Amino acid sequence: MTTVTAAATVVAGTATAEPVISVRDLWKIFGPGASRVVGSPDADLSRAELRRRTGCTAAVRRLSFDVARREVFVVMGLSGSGKSTLVRCLTRLVEPTAGQVLFEGEDVRGMDDRRLRELRRRKFAMVFQNFGLLPHRRVLDNVSYGLEIRGAGKPERYARAQEVIDLVGLQGYETAYPDQLSGGMQQRVGLARALAVDPDVLLFDEPFSALDPLIRRGMQDEVIRLHHEVGKTMLFITHDLSEALKLGDRILIMRDGELVQCGTPDQLVGAPADDYVRDFVRDVAKSHVLTLRWIVRRVTPQDALDGPELSPDVVIRDAVRQVIQAGRPVKVVENGALLGVVDSAGILGVIAAEPQGDPP
């Protein structure tokens, strides 16, 4: 692993433990002679320019990142930013043009068909935007499909399928056909199908974009609950910033196939890398995302230091009441060390700067 990290030119974000997925310098270019583009001067052209000159479209450009075990890693971007292509490159549903994809240190691009199939059957599972259910099969048979194709017997796969059907709350619908279910229920089937094979990594490709807002929120809560219960590594694609902030431990923002910024939600909101990200997060209620760490100030001689203590990782919104009730500066302490203080002026400054309107 060390050689890889050393060789990597840009590693966005820092993964704490050994990464499950490691992507280095990944390229995906569609079009004639795509493999010749990478490494040539053309590679540095803008997307539109490249298309005009060579007829090729660069969907993913020079992308590098790591996903840590049990992490929820969100890739966010507008439509056409290449995020769906990226997630397909990970299991080679779309063949990458150049670069490296490592799964637990093993080179995915170097795998033969058999090994790749094993990877898809046991390690990864994917949930799709349009569900991709089999209309001619009952819910039970849809959920057990992944087990069926890897050769599990009927009693075994039905037992396992029943487990996950219960887990995602589809009890009683086992014998229904997909078109008899609502969109939200159908996506539960898609989710159950992915969970049934007990994968190490769950890939979500805009799974809730086709759902109504209310149902979407319910499904997001469902994903958070499942993450607590089964603790899988999740890679989540979305174009919805509030969804990204709600679910993501870390978020990678893509534009035109390139990485714009990668970091925790409060890093994106507190320190946008450029105008593009700033524009994106403008409408976010900062107090809901930023932690005290972002507003802590140095201790001055006037400060009375007999107030309560708080951790720097507390979200501002959750600290409002305590700080204002205290009537004096609140100490921010991390591992016994005093980082500084937070007072009501600081907190009100954040809230006052927020856009008026309903919070996300």
Next chain:
Amino acid sequence: MTVLVAAPGLRRPSRGVLVGAVLAAWLLLFVALRGQFTLSAGGPTVVPTWLQHLKDGADGQRNTSPLFLYGFNEIRVAIDPLFTNVQGFFLRLGWLGCTVLAAALGLVFAGWRMMLLALAGFLAFGVLGLFGESMDTLALTLTSVLIALVIGIPLGIVAGNSDRFQQVLTPVLDLMQILPTFAYLPLITLCFLIGPASAVIATVIYAAPPVIRLTSAGIRNVAPATTEASRSLGATRWQTVRHVQLPMAKRTIVLGINQTMMAALSMATITALIDAPGLGKTVLKALSREDVGAAFDAGLCIVILAVVLDRVTTAASQRAADIGRSGRATSVTARPAIALLALVAVVVAAQLPRLTARVSLLFPDGWVHPIRPAVNTASRWIELHLFSTTEAIKNGVTYRLINPLQTLLGDSPWWLLVLVVAALGYVLSGVRIALAAAGCLVGLPLLGLWPSGMITLASTLVGAVSAMVIGVVVGVWTGRNDLADRILRPFLDAGQTMPAFVYLIPGLALFGATRFTGIVAGVIYASPVVIKVVNEGIRDVSPSTIEAAVASGSTPWQVITKVQLPMARPHLLLAFNQGVIYVLAAVIVAGLVGGGGLGLDVINGFSQVSLAGTGLAAGIGIVLLGIMLDRITQGAGRRRAGSDVALGAH
């Protein structure tokens, strides 16, 4: 040929004007050059003579050349018993066994209504006195369908998954489908002799394209998300095909099987020309004796067989889809019981003749009541009382339309005609189509078939234009009137599934054995397709456009001529293309009843050994004519669509 070098920079005149200019130039040059360079003697006979040698050579080597010993003969020997076994199976079942089997299959797969239909249909075969012939045709059809499916479905699966293979396959299938059924019979008999094996092979060639096409289309229509989901779970290619693509494409594939079956029936009757047994042979014999009544009986059997096969397979596919969806427990448990009962009935019906002398394997003579005498009486009555009317119609069209057109085609210098075709092809579709079409036409004099080709061409053009007139009138009517559409549609659906053969019979009854009969048959044969395509074009026009036109005060006539017809233009062109191909097919078959032309050459090639070379050449000539007509008319539609896209981009 000034049109070819239209001055650049000037705005190109509309295509209608250009076509008019080409035709006017042709007429002028015809007047000036009439009767010169006409090839009325048929032109060089090198190719037919060479083909005759080829045929003689093939006959000589049939038992010595390895190509025949280990190639064609092997195939023939493999297919013959396949057919004979199916035929023998029906024979052993006897009439009662066959009828009960058909009813049982109808009941189990398509419900009790279809059981009654099958029962009535099979009894009708017996009553008309043609039970054995009907079973022979059915055996030929089923054998061919079986082979077509065994070859066609795998090909369709591959084509559905591989763009490259699809690209290679599509033009081949196009060709297989536009070729009039007659065209490859001579070539097939060259390789496989006459008889059931050749009949099966010809039928397979004609009938396989629909199932290949629709299997591929069905697989291509499966949502990409679904196949991708399957891949993402690590399914192998075959697992994805078996568990995802085939089940989801099932309905489309069954539709393909249905179309293949109807095409097979249509071809199976025509293979009577190469000595295949069945109803076609009865029709053929009757036609040659001008025995309208006998032809009518056999034609009616073909119609009944077509209706039974079509309705039962359609209902079966519908029902299979319904059951698959509902997953109701009753249908699952009740069906084995019904199936068992049906099986017992079939076995009993098949064994009865062996148990009691009162039931015979053959349909009881006492029950046979053909309608032949009645039809012949009616036919004679028509001849006596309507003669003046039918004769007037026939002569009017023949003298006013067919003969002048044939004179124009036949008496023009042959190279002028080639130039006209090239110019039309260029104006309508561009350089490549022009060259292809002109190349096809040049082939006719090389084959020594110029006069026959011109007879066929004249009849086809007259028929296609007539079918188009009928098609536009009826198509616009049904396109604007839901009730008319609902009433007419079943008839059009049924009409489309009938073999071209059948339509000769009423034509013969009314007009006797002439070219005109062939054209009438062609018009009847082509009309359902033309009407349907025009109807679809009219219905495709968006309601809001029509509403806008009506709101601005258009009369219905204005809506039709200024909105619906112009917007349906791609469909009109497609309709004409289909009309030409269908009429050509029927006009060729009409060689049987005095239509003359290339069809007659083919038939003479079968009946007289010394004319086999000409027969082979005529087969090729039909192919060339078919491709020429198809390219010119189809190119027109395509070019139009292309220019619209280009305009939109500006």
